[in-house]
Amino acid sequence: MAEKIHLKILVPEGIKYEEDVSQVILPGEAGEFSVVKKHISMITPLKIGQIEIVSGEESRKLMAAAGGISRVEPEYITLILRAAEFEDEIDVNRAEAAKKRAEKRLNSDKKEIDYNRAERALRRAVNRLNVAK
């Protein structure tokens, strides 16, 4: 495989992941995009979605990300994320419960609920469940 690029994933709780990888697939605002070494310098937001880390022929890792910023340089990629979990770290029951809660909030008739917030919560929960599957 091609040359490797240094990937660093940061969340408020610390450095989540730091390794040389061959390719990363990121959830951009305009759709998924993939980054390899010598990519053009770029700063772009990430939406809620999954990150795929390819570090070898057979080795792929999936991660659920709750949005953030990506900074791509030719030699390295830095992802600054609000939250991120690898597929085996996801608490399916918790995500399931969060999904139900968000759905209930969205379906209720009450005026004062924050639709954007509930919708984001729902998207995060669904994303976690998708990655965990």
Place this chain on the structure above:
Amino acid sequence: MGSLKDIRKRISSVKETKKITRAMNMVASAKLRRTEDKLLSLRPYADELIELIETINYHIQSENPFYAEREKGYPLYVFISADKGLCGAFNSKITKKAQELLNESSECESVIIGKKAKRYFDRNDMDYINSYIDFFEELSYNDAKKVANFLSEYYLKNEKIKEIIFVYNRFKNTIVSNTTVEKFLPRKREESGEEEKKVYESEPDLKSMLTYAITEYLESEVYRIMLESLTSEHGARMAAMDAATDNAQDMIDNLTMEANRKRQAEITKEISEIVGGSNALEG
């Protein structure tokens, strides 16, 4: 002074209290370590955001409202106390500083974090525009985010606010923590070293990326300040409980001494009664 029985009762009650203060000391020290860890792990995240912001600032010369100095206006103070007591002078240091700052400035507004400061403001009929309580038991990033979002929105809406200033206790070690007065907004632009200008591809444009990154950074700053305050609170509680445990031990020592003296006196009295009695019989 009470009887021997009373003194023994007091000794056992002080011993119970000592057990509790020692347990609280240990809990506080465990929590102190955990909060310090959180503080350390936040640093790389915040550093990366600053670096990103600097890079964008370097590449586009745009005025951002969070960086623009305001000529006129009054300050908005954010006071951070604890939700709980039993931590020495921790809370009173904040309320004292608050009183001092409010007396100094003819016009200002306050935001309060922590039950103790809120109670102080309520009791003294002091105004505040918003308050947050019950954060510190399980302090999360989302709590800090709420505060940060409120503050930055309020700042952008109100032209009359010159600056936002945080007042909190900053942890140095378990004995020393300094009451810190720190400017939160507007931010100061850091001078970054010369670097090669690059062309950045960005979707959307770099200007809105900058706003996005700054919002994130402000959230992480509030989180950091709250963690600093929490660390300091645990440190203060540890020191206070340590002193209380020592005092309890002193008290136990004194009371034991007294109990022994009393017991000795009673034995002496009994012996002399017996001796006196037998002397009377013989005589």
